[in-house]
Amino acid sequence: MTDKTSPTTFADLGLIPTLVERLEELEYSQPTPIQSHTIPYLLEGRDLVGGANTGSGKTAAFSLPILQKIYQQDKPNSRRGNTVSHLILVPTRELASQVAYNVKSYSYHLRNEIKTVAVFGGVSVNPQMLALRGGSDIVVATPGRLLDLVSSNAIKLDQVQTLVLDEADRMLSLGFTEELNNILALLPEKKQTLLFSATFPEKVTTLAQHLLNEPVEVQLQSAEASTLVQRVFSVNKGQKTAVLAHLIKQHQWRQALIFVNAKNSCNHLAQKLSKRGITAEVFHGDKGQGARTRVLEGFKSGDIQVLIATDIAARGLDIEKLPVVINFDLPRSPADYMHRIGRSGRAGEVGLGLSLIDYDDYHHFKVIEKKNKFCLEREQVAGFEVDDDQSEAYFAPMKPRAKPAGMGKKKRNQ
Template structure:
C-alpha cells in the first residue's frame, strides 16, 4: 500500500468510501504531508498554494472526529472571503455526505445574520465564516463556542493582508484553550510566524514548495495605454481558450471592456467590488458551468476564487507586486494541465517585467500579434457551450441536484443527461447549466412541469 494512497490513512470506512466515490485516489503533496499529523490531533502550520487540495486536508480530520449526535459547534473555519467560505462549505458537505444529519453552516456577510443565528440555535456541527460576521455573532452572543475542538485559519496571510488581524485575535480569545489549531497560508511572512506562536502549541510545519510557473507558458505584449483594449481583443484571438480570466487594476477598466464585449455579443461576466452577493454567485456560476467563457475581474473581487480547468489568464494591467502576478497566473496550469498567462505591458515597464521574471524564475515569451482586426472577435468566442437556468428554490426547499436532473431527464423533461451540465444549489435558489441548443426546451419544460412535486419560477439568465 503506497503512502500517497487515500487508503493508507486511518480514516473510517465511510469517509474512505466517499473519497473513492468522489474520485480521490492519490493524495496531493499537501495532503500526504499534513493528513497523518492532523488525524493524530496535532497543531499544524501548512504552506501551499490555492488549488493544492488543502481543503480536504483539514476537512477529513474534522469529519473523522465529528460527533453528529451532539448538536453543537465542534469546528470553526475562518476564511478571508465569502467565495472561499462558500467553496469550503461545499467541499465539506460533499466529503461529509455519509454523515447522516451533519449540519455545515456558512457565516458570511451579504446573507441575513438572523437566519444564521437561528441555524446556530438549532444546532450546527461545523461553521465556515469570514472574521467580520463570526465576530459579530460572538459579540451578539448568538454563537456557542464551548464545544469547538478544531480551529482552522484558511489562507491566513490573505486575512492579514485584508486587515482582519484584530477580528482574528478577538475570535481566538473566545475559543476553548484545549483545541487543535490548523493554519494554512500561501506565504510565511513574519506576521504568520507570530500568529502561529500566539495561537498554536508545538505545531508541525509542512511546506510544499511548488513552482507556480512551471506548467504555465508566459507571454508579454507591449502596448501604449490608448491601444490596450485593441491589444486585448487580438490576444483573445491569438490565444483561443474555453475559459479565460482577465485581471484589471480598476473597476472602470472592467466596465469598459465588458461593454465592448457585450456590444460584440461575446458572453462574459464581470466581478468587482460593487456587486451584491447574489450577483457574484450568478457570475461565478455561469463562468464555472460554461455559460461565460470570459471573466473580467479586479484582484479584490477575485480573492479566494478557485477556478478549475482555467486555460488562460490575461493581465490587462500589470500588477503592482510580483506576488500578485504569481497569485493571478497560479489559477491556471493546475493538476498537471498546461496553462497560458498573457500580460499587456507598457514599453516603459521593462523593470517591472524583470522583477516578475526574477520572482517566477522563468522568462516571458515575446511574439508578434498576428491579428490586424483589433475589435472583431472570432465566432467561437461568441458561442458559449452552455446556458444557465435559475430556479427559485434551493436547499431550504429541500432541493437536491438529483431532483433537478430528474425533472429535466424524466418523462416530462425529456432531455438527455449529456444536455445537462453543472447544477449548483444555494439556500434559496439554484442554477443548472443546459447545452445551449437545448436551453429553450429545458426552460419551457421546467416552467410547465414540477420539481419534486413543487412549482418554481424558472428564468434563462
C-alpha cells in the same frame, strides 16, 4: 519541509473507510502531496502550517481530518446551544460558500448528520442565524460576519476545538488584523490550529508562530512541478485592450479570466471589449451577493466565456479546467500574482497565466519576479510590437542616470 510518509492511497493516510469510499465516488484517485504530508499529522491533533500551490487539494487536506474527528467522537450528536466545534475562517464570501460545499460533499456518507454552516456578508443575516440554532459541528466564516453573529449572540466560540485559517497569508494581513484578533480572544486557549495557503511571506510566517503550538511545517510550493505555464507580453502604452481582444479571438479560449485592479475598471474594460465584439461579464465587490453568485455559477458552468474580475476572484475559487488567466493590470502584491494565475492549471490540468505589461508596469513586474523567484522572457505579439523608442526600456539593462550638469554630490539626489 517535514515528511511524514509517502502513502499511495487515502486508506494509507489513516482515513476511515466511509471517507475513503466517498473520495472514490468523487474520483479522487490518490492523495495529492499536500494531503499525503499533512493528513497523518492532523489526525494526530498537531498544529500545522501547510503551504502548497493553488489547486493542490488543501481544502480536503484540512477538512477530512476534521470530519473524521467528529465522526469518531464518543458523543457525535452532542451539539448544544449555539456553539461551534470547528471553525474555518476564509477571506471572501465566495470561498466560504465553496469550502462549505466541499465539506458537505466529503461528509455525504457520514452518519449523525454532521452540520456544516457557511456565514458571510452581503446577504441577509437572519437565515444564517436560524441555521446556527442548536449548535454546529463546522462553521465556515468570513471574519466580519462572524463577529456580527457573535455580537447578536447567534454563535459562541468558547467550545471551538479546531481553528483553520484558509488563505492564511490574507487572513494574517493588515486588512484582517483587528477582526482576527477579536475572534482569537473569544476562542479557547487549547485548540488545534491549522494554517493553509499557497504563499507565506516571511512576515506572515513569523506572526503565525505566535498562534500555533509546536507546529509541523509543510511547504510544498514548486514552480518546477506546476502544470501552469507563465508568459508575459510587452505592449505599447494604451494598446492593452487591443492586444487582449486580439489574443482572445486568435486563441479562441473556451474561457478566460481577466484581472484588473479596480471595480470601475471591470465595467470600463467590458465596454471596450464589447465594441470589439467580445462579450464579457464582470465580478467585483460592488455587485450584490446574488449577482456575484449568479455570475460565478455561470462562469463555472461555462455559460460565461470571458469574466473580468478584481482580486476577490483571486483566492481559493476552483474553476474546473480554466484554460487561461490574464493579468490586464498587474496585482499590487507579488503574492496576489501567484493566487491570480493559480485559478488556471489546477489539479494537474495544463493552464496558462498571461500578463500584459507596458512601460509603466516594467519595474513592478521585476519585483513580482524577484519575490516569487522566477524570471520570464519578455515576448511580443505579432502585429503589436513595441515601438523602437520604448524597446530599450523593456529589454535593455538599466543604466545609471547621468548627473545634471553643475550639480555636486550634496544635491545629486534632489
